[in-house]
Amino acid sequence: MDFLEIEFGVPNHTWARGTSLETRTSARLDSALCNADWSLRFPNVTTKDLPAVQSDHCPILISPNGFAPIASIKKPFKFQAAWLTHDNFREFIETKWDKSRPLFPLLKKVSDELQDWNRNVFHNIFKKKRNLLARIGGVQKCLASQRSRDLIKLEAKLRKELDEVLE
Template sequence: MWNVQGAGKQAFVATMREIIKINNPTVIVLVETHLSGDKTQKVCDRLGFSGQTRVEAQGFSGGIWLFWRKELVTVTPYEAHGQHLTVKITKVGGTPWLFSAVYASPDSTIRRDLWKESLSERQGTGGTEMQRRCRSFCDWMETNGLIDLGFSGPRHTWSRGETELTFKSARLDRFMANEDWTLQYEEATVKHLPKACSDHCPIILSTNGFAPIPTSLKPLRFQAAWITHDKFEEFMRANWNNSLPLIPFLSDFAVKLNS
């Protein structure tokens, strides 16, 4: 899952391709894309997934894109709403399960429509008590029997501001599941990845846990000893390029540092 707000199209595609190359996801979701129509299709086609579906952005608000590899999973659209996209996922030889990508609008009036929508998808519930319990996100989780799957990596998934006075951050993005799903995928693990081309960082879920990252794909780690080299400043001026997408640039930059 990744929020693409603020990403230029070329930088976004380049960064996404690098994230896909490193993490090799079977299913990928992008939320708050701010794109719709022909522009959307052109960007989606460049990501290289054989299956795709989406909820269009409304003007410059919202938008949910979902991609998958048809050779590995079957994805069947189940229900779409302005703030969520629900599909049935069936891995080859596996048990089907429902997956919902949810974008809760920052507008509280619109967001209440999402909580009400969850009521219509449940049987045997309703009335004023249920409506009261759906007034907040935590109550919504409880009502729907959802468990936060936790995470490793950076604590917050969203940040904004560059000075001490303007900086804000929060954990706005997360994976949740019901008890049956967690019992079926006991090794499931969530990881927060480094932020790039967005004020949200990508988050990734593996149903089987994560294998160690190959050395060739590990992120660049700055070594303090580099700055003591008498030609380090000259090297930085000659090789650093702010105009290129960050993730693929750092990969090439690391090769130069170690050569």
């Protein structure tokens, strides 16, 4: 069976190693393959290189029908276990929880207040993670076309920040 390589956009490097200008090297080592039938069935296939974070290889995301913008919608409430690590979380809940109120309206009120607390006090770890991943991806794209001591240091610093957010 013959395989076809799915075309990639930029950056043109999917692997990098080295933490200094002297030791930094990178190349496109990874590919996405498909057969002819699959290629005909999905003519709008698109790939996206994701930032390399836990590895020296960039993960490759393959979308058979292209990438469409995600609509902005109000997401359902989700309790975040990381909130329990915050020093003031218990106090926050104790001040917001009113046992004399009916349960369902109280749950709605507390969930709204928790989402505000997450955004303004806990500093939304998901937003931090998205921002750090975007910055790491941008730095890696620049490093694929030019080697820079400052960019290599910035990438290492951003990876360390991401590790701290994920702890």
